[in-house]
Structure formats: C-alpha cells, structure tokens
Amino acid sequence: MKPAAFEYLSPTSIEEAVQALTDPDDGDTKVLAGGQSLVPLLSLRLAQPARIVDINRIPGLGEITESGGVLTIGTLVRQRSAEHSDVVRRACPLMAEALPHIGHTAIRNRGTVGGSIAHADPAAELPTVAACLDAELVARGPRGERVIPAAEFFTGFFTTALAEDEILTAVRIRSAAPGTGAAYEEVSRRHGDFAMAGVAAVVRLDGDVVAEARIAISGVDLVPVRAGKAEAALVGRVVDEPTLVAAAEAGVADLHPSADLHGSAPYRKHLAGVLIRKAVRTAAQRARESR
Ligand SMILES: Cc1cc2nc3c(=O)[nH]c(=O)nc-3n(C[C@H](O)[C@H](O)[C@H](O)COP(=O)(O)OP(=O)(O)OC[C@H]3O[C@@H](n4cnc5c(N)ncnc54)[C@H](O)[C@@H]3O)c2cc1C
Structure with missing residues (x-):
C-alpha cells in the first residue's frame, strides 16, 4: 500500500520547522526524522497526516x-x-x-x-x-x-x-559518575525483534555497598517503568544473591503487564524479575571493576 497524499516540507532552520508545525492546517502534521517508525505507519495508512515536516536538513541537530x-x-x-x-x-x-x-x-x-x-x-x-x-x-x-x-x-x-x-x-x-556500573539486558524472540521485556540498571558503589541504584523496565506497561522499590531494596546493601532476589521481587510486585502473541502476562513479569537480577548483578560487577 502507498501512503495517503501529504504535503512535504523540508525546512532548513528550527524556527521554520516550528512555524510549519504551528501553521493552521486541516489535518495533523508529523515530524519526520529517521522515518523508521513513521514511514511504515504511513505506508500502512495507520498514520495519514496532512503534512510532513522533514527535519533532516536542519543544521545543528546531529551533534x-x-x-x-x-x-x-x-x-x-x-x-x-x-x-x-x-x-x-x-x-x-x-x-x-x-x-x-x-x-x-x-x-x-x-x-x-x-x-x-x-x-x-x-x-x-x-x-x-x-x-x-x-x-x-x-x-x-x-x-x-x-x-x-x-x-x-x-x-x-x-x-x-x-x-x-x-x-x-x-x-x-x-555523565556516568566514577564508581558507577551500568548494564542493559533484554529478551526478544529473535535478534532484532522488539524485546518482550528489557531492564536498564545503573549501580554506584561506596566500598561494597550500593550508594545509588537506578532501574527501568521496558515492555511491561504503557510507558517505561522506573522500579523505585527495587532501587530502594538495593541502597545500603551489598549486592549478593539474597539482595538481588529481594530487589527483583520488589521491582516486579506492582507490575501488571499485558499479554500478547509473544508472551503471557505472568511470563513477562517473571522475565522482568530475572532481568533485574541479571542487569543489577552485571552493573555492580562493572562498578567494582571501574575502581
Ligand atoms: C523492522 C524494524 C525493527 C525495529 N526494531 C526496533 C527495536 O528493537 N527497538 C527500538 O527501539 N526500535 C526499533 N525500531 C524503530 C526504530 O528504532 C526507529 O528508528 C525509532 O522508533 C524512530 O526513530 P526515527 O528517527 O526513525 O523516527 P521517525 O520514524 O521519523 O518518527 C517516529 C515518530 O516520532 C516523531 N518524531 C521523530 N523525531 C521527532 C522530533 N525530533 N520531535 C518530535 N517528534 C519527532 C515522528 O513524528 C513520529 O511520530 C524498529 C523499526 C523497524 C522498521
């Protein structure tokens, strides 16, 4: 299928681009960047904007x-x-x-x-x-x-x-602070597919004790979820297996992921817990190695 007709604008300044988005028109206007999500949506006619504002010719946005x-x-x-x-x-x-x-x-x-x-x-x-x-x-x-x-x-x-x-x-x-380690873990059915769940973790150590922990989870809600309870379960503790288990349990306790073709809700929740343990363990190890 081909995209529905649209007006194409290719401004060369951010002011011009904003003006193009502000101008009144009789349909919605979409920004085009890399096109890797928007173009498939246009081609499938899941998006039918009246106007496309291509920002690729604006200098200074690629540094x-x-x-x-x-x-x-x-x-x-x-x-x-x-x-x-x-x-x-x-x-x-x-x-x-x-x-x-x-x-x-x-x-x-x-x-x-x-x-x-x-x-x-x-x-x-x-x-x-x-x-x-x-x-x-x-x-x-x-x-x-x-x-x-x-x-x-x-x-x-x-x-x-x-x-x-x-x-x-x-x-x-x-910028990453000294004594900090980070790890990103995810599971997808095939390489290149969107993940069923993913976990981003950052751990800052003071000696062997966690001074700061940051954890976010993908694929389990409508937005990326910050796992505040898992972070709290780590701070002030040594990262050993009982602490990792407690943090993972705390991190998934309030999750209610939906099911889809790729995985059931309980599976996604289980996966998020496994990935929290894995990502935090690796992040803590990297924090130790960075000293
Ligand atoms: C086969 C395939 C597999 C993919 N797998 C993954 C994956 O595993 N993980 C993943 O994260 N992504 C994946 N993607 C999506 C890819 O990362 C896209 O590049 C990304 O989602 C959108 O970036 P883009 O620059 O292409 O944006 P576009 O497609 O140009 O735009 C996407 C949306 O964002 C808006 N937008 C873009 N830039 C701006 C801006 N500066 N200001 C305001 N609005 C803006 C557009 O209006 C549009 O609504 C996949 C895409 C394909 C086709």
Missing part, C-alpha cells in the same frame, strides 16, 4: 557533545552513530550497551536517538535508558525552549508530553 558533566545528544544523531561514539561509550555506557539491541544495522543507520524517544514505544530501548538515567528532553516550540524531565515525558502508550507544535531537539544525560 554529540559532553560539557560540564552533561552529555548532549542532538535529536538527529543516528542510532548507529551514537553506538559508535567514544563520547557516548564513556559518558553513557548504558546507552552504548542498549543501542545494538535496536532492530538491525540498517534501521539504526537511519533511525535517530530523538526519533526513538519521541515515538515512545514502551518496548523500545532508548526511552527505557532515558527513564533510568532521568534524562532531560529538550523541546522547541512557538513559545521557545523547554526542558522536560524523562519522568514527565512519557505520558502514555506511544504518547509524550511534547505538544503538537513542539520538536524534540536534544537529549541531555548526566
């Missing part, structure tokens, strides 16, 4: 920088570029480990970091990383720039706090 302990990834940075970036690997090893799980190389060559986060698939890796690390999402709209904390960004199934006339311009993440 990776680190300054003052903050990693900034421009929205148009291709997932494959982030995957191969030394800066990302050093400042955000969690994202570096999560990226290769996204689809296949051809998809990551075009798909953008910002596009994945704006798309807000609850099974996707990058929204889970953003939730885990309390990333800041920088948006630009007709009222100027605003910064949205990840905890407020993912508002529902494929839904974000971005207004219809706003463009995500960058993702900001605090």
Whole structure:
C-alpha cells in the first residue's frame, strides 16, 4: 500500500520547522526524522497526516557533545552513530550497551536517538535508558525552549508530553559518575525483534555497598517503568544473591503487564524479575571493576 497524499516540507532552520508545525492546517502534521517508525505507519495508512515536516536538513541537530558533566545528544544523531561514539561509550555506557539491541544495522543507520524517544514505544530501548538515567528532553516550540524531565515525558502508550507544535531537539544525560556500573539486558524472540521485556540498571558503589541504584523496565506497561522499590531494596546493601532476589521481587510486585502473541502476562513479569537480577548483578560487577 502507498501512503495517503501529504504535503512535504523540508525546512532548513528550527524556527521554520516550528512555524510549519504551528501553521493552521486541516489535518495533523508529523515530524519526520529517521522515518523508521513513521514511514511504515504511513505506508500502512495507520498514520495519514496532512503534512510532513522533514527535519533532516536542519543544521545543528546531529551533534554529540559532553560539557560540564552533561552529555548532549542532538535529536538527529543516528542510532548507529551514537553506538559508535567514544563520547557516548564513556559518558553513557548504558546507552552504548542498549543501542545494538535496536532492530538491525540498517534501521539504526537511519533511525535517530530523538526519533526513538519521541515515538515512545514502551518496548523500545532508548526511552527505557532515558527513564533510568532521568534524562532531560529538550523541546522547541512557538513559545521557545523547554526542558522536560524523562519522568514527565512519557505520558502514555506511544504518547509524550511534547505538544503538537513542539520538536524534540536534544537529549541531555548526566555523565556516568566514577564508581558507577551500568548494564542493559533484554529478551526478544529473535535478534532484532522488539524485546518482550528489557531492564536498564545503573549501580554506584561506596566500598561494597550500593550508594545509588537506578532501574527501568521496558515492555511491561504503557510507558517505561522506573522500579523505585527495587532501587530502594538495593541502597545500603551489598549486592549478593539474597539482595538481588529481594530487589527483583520488589521491582516486579506492582507490575501488571499485558499479554500478547509473544508472551503471557505472568511470563513477562517473571522475565522482568530475572532481568533485574541479571542487569543489577552485571552493573555492580562493572562498578567494582571501574575502581
Ligand atoms: C523492522 C524494524 C525493527 C525495529 N526494531 C526496533 C527495536 O528493537 N527497538 C527500538 O527501539 N526500535 C526499533 N525500531 C524503530 C526504530 O528504532 C526507529 O528508528 C525509532 O522508533 C524512530 O526513530 P526515527 O528517527 O526513525 O523516527 P521517525 O520514524 O521519523 O518518527 C517516529 C515518530 O516520532 C516523531 N518524531 C521523530 N523525531 C521527532 C522530533 N525530533 N520531535 C518530535 N517528534 C519527532 C515522528 O513524528 C513520529 O511520530 C524498529 C523499526 C523497524 C522498521
């Protein structure tokens, strides 16, 4: 099937792009980034916007920088570029480990970091990383720039706090602190498929004791879930097997995943617990090795 007809705009400045989103029209307008989610939706006519605003010709949205302990990834940075970036690997090893799980190389060559986060698939890796690390999402709209904390960004199934006339311009993440270890674990039926569940974990150790833990889970709710109870069960403790079991139990206690073709609800819940144990164990090991 071919996409329904739409007006195509290719602005060369962010102001022009915002203006195109703001202009009144008789149908909805969609931003086009890497097209790896939007183009299939158009082709299947699951999305039929009246107008497409292609942001790929806007300069300055495709840079990776680190300054003052903050990693900034421009929205148009291709997932494959982030995957191969030394800066990302050093400042955000969690994202570096999560990226290769996204689809296949051809998809990551075009798909953008910002596009994945704006798309807000609850099974996707990058929204889970953003939730885990309390990333800041920088948006630009007709009222100027605003910064949205990840905890407020993912508002529902494929839904974000971005207004219809706003463009995500960058993702900001605090650089990994010394003594910190990170791990991303997921299970999918086949390589390249969306995961049935995934867990992002970061552990900071003080001696052998957990000073800080961050855990986020994908594929178990309408948005990536921050496992606050699992984090609390780890802080102040040595990461041994009884602590991992207690943290995993606490982390899944309030989950009510839905079933689909790939797995039942109890299976997904079980999987999330297994992945919490695995990811936290690895993150703690890496934190020890980083000393
Ligand atoms: C076969 C296949 C397998 C895949 N497997 C995975 C997987 O395992 N894990 C995974 O995470 N993803 C997977 N993807 C999706 C892929 O990661 C997409 O690249 C990503 O979801 C969207 O990024 P994009 O740059 O392609 O965005 P687009 O497809 O261009 O846009 C996606 C949506 O986000 C909006 N958007 C994009 N950029 C912005 C912006 N800057 N501001 C505001 N709105 C914006 C668009 O309007 C659109 O609604 C897969 C895709 C395919 C085709």
